Amino acid sequence: MKKVRIGLVGGGTIHNLHLLAYNGIPTAEVAAVCALPADVKPFAERWRIPKTFTEIEKICRDPDIDVIDIGLPPFLHSKAAVLAVEEDKGVLCEKPLARNGEEAEGMVEAVRKHGVFNAYLENYSFFPWAEEVKRFLENGVLGKPVWMRFYGGGSGPYSPWFFKPELSGGGCLIDLGCHFIEVHRWILGKKNPTEAFGWADSLVNKQAIEGGVEDYCLALIRYPETMTQCESSWGLVSGGEGFSLQISGTEGTFSTGDSPRIKVFSNASDSPYLKQVSARMGTEKGWFLFPFTMEEFLQPMVKQMQHIVESYLGDEEPRHTFRDGMIVNKIIDTIYRSAKSGRWEKIDLGGTST
Numbered sequence: 001m002k003k004v005r006i007g008l009v010g011g012g013t014i015h016n017l018h019l020l021a022y023n024g025i026p027t028a029e030v031a032a033v034c035a036l037p038a039d040v041k042p043f044a045e046r047w048r049i050p051k052t053f054t055e056i057e058k059i060c061r062d063p064d065i066d067v068i069d070i071g072l073p074p075f076l077h078s079k080a081a082v083l084a085v086e087e088d089k090g091v092l093c094e095k096p097l098a099r100n101g102e103e104a105e106g107m108v109e110a111v112r113k114h115g116v117f118n119a120y121l122e123n124y125s126f127f128p129w130a131e132e133v134k135r136f137l138e139n140g141v142l143g144k145p146v147w148m149r150f151y152g153g154g155s156g157p158y159s160p161w162f163f164k165p166e167l168s169g170g171g172c173l174i175d176l177g178c179h180f181i182e183v184h185r186w187i188l189g190k191k192n193p194t195e196a197f198g199w200a201d202s203l204v205n206k207q208a209i210e211g212g213v214e215d216y217c218l219a220l221i222r223y224p225e226t227m228t229q230c231e232s233s234w235g236l237v238s239g240g241e242g243f244s245l246q247i248s249g250t251e252g253t254f255s256t257g258d259s260p261r262i263k264v265f266s267n268a269s270d271s272p273y274l275k276q277v278s279a280r281m282g283t284e285k286g287w288f289l290f291p292f293t294m295e296e297f298l299q300p301m302v303k304q305m306q307h308i309v310e311s312y313l314g315d316e317e318p319r320h321t322f323r324d325g326m327i328v329n330k331i332i333d334t335i336y337r338s339a340k341s342g343r344w345e346k347i348d349l350g351g352t353s354t
């Protein structure tokens, strides 16, 4: 059986989830991991990964690896991707593709030049409701979509780099809004939007305020026949966690999300499992409201990784490529520009709009 040999760059939150997915795919073999010295050994032992590295250059040069999977803070995405493609490896990159459109453009240019397999890891389009609403639209159930709204948020992320714009590229918009933007684009058949309007502010989350990144963002993104609305937050106090998608079409409406799936009350603040699953809730005791069950969150991750491995082995383009990630970055740049100017701003996709 032909297998794809994967080298993970990063050994943090997201790669724990990638491994849960890869471990169920017989054609995927995680051959090595590269992370900071403090993280790499415990991570490799936990997942029984045979080889470890602490330098990105070295894992990229390993001849026993076919594909590099990047799960690093965004300021390192471009560096890791370029090193990987220079060694003619396939490359997978977590969202956001880069800190901004210009950096993302360099990554797209690098994969083009080397002609390698590239995938932008946007797991939200693999949620069952995302695939279902796309089928509804393609089969005319909702008519033409005129308005689409995504809302999602919690009390903010767990690692300090998220709050440093020079490392992350921004706050809740680039962290959460990037999912909503790409899923809207994908549902609309990857049409390209023309202009955007945004409001962003740092209001509640202490780390976001100190770091100067937004913990609230509302954005309107205009497509040729559809207005989309993306609302993201890191400033919702515990109990406010939520997620929803609504679509209004000329012949119907669609709605999902809105209410938490699970409510848990706990005083056991020292439980590592609770700490892990409630990482974005900013509370240690009391009520925990989960918008998804862990199973519901993992299922699309498994589906995404199966799709990526099958696409790589079948020499096919995956659902989301670096080019899609770059377009998302350029839309986000435009929203940040509008949040400063207070006006609608044109989205400039340069030569990438077709």
Ligand SMILES: NC(=O)c1ccc[n+]([C@@H]2O[C@H](COP(=O)([O-])OP(=O)(O)OC[C@H]3O[C@@H](n4cnc5c(N)ncnc54)[C@H](O)[C@@H]3O)[C@@H](O)[C@H]2O)c1
Binding pocket: 009, 010, 011, 012, 013, 014, 015, 034, 035, 036, 037, 039, 040, 054, 055, 056, 070, 071, 072, 073, 074, 076, 094, 095, 096, 121, 123, 159, 175
């Ligand atoms: N798709 C999703 O739902 C989702 C969820 C969480 C995170 N992410 C994305 O995944 C990426 C990683 O986020 P995370 O939450 O796993 O971060 P994290 O803080 O949990 O882990 C970061 C990892 O990067 C490693 N690292 C940092 N600098 C390094 C270097 N110079 N060389 C090698 N390794 C280095 C660290 O050792 C650590 O293992 C981000 O782009 C984030 O936005 C996506």
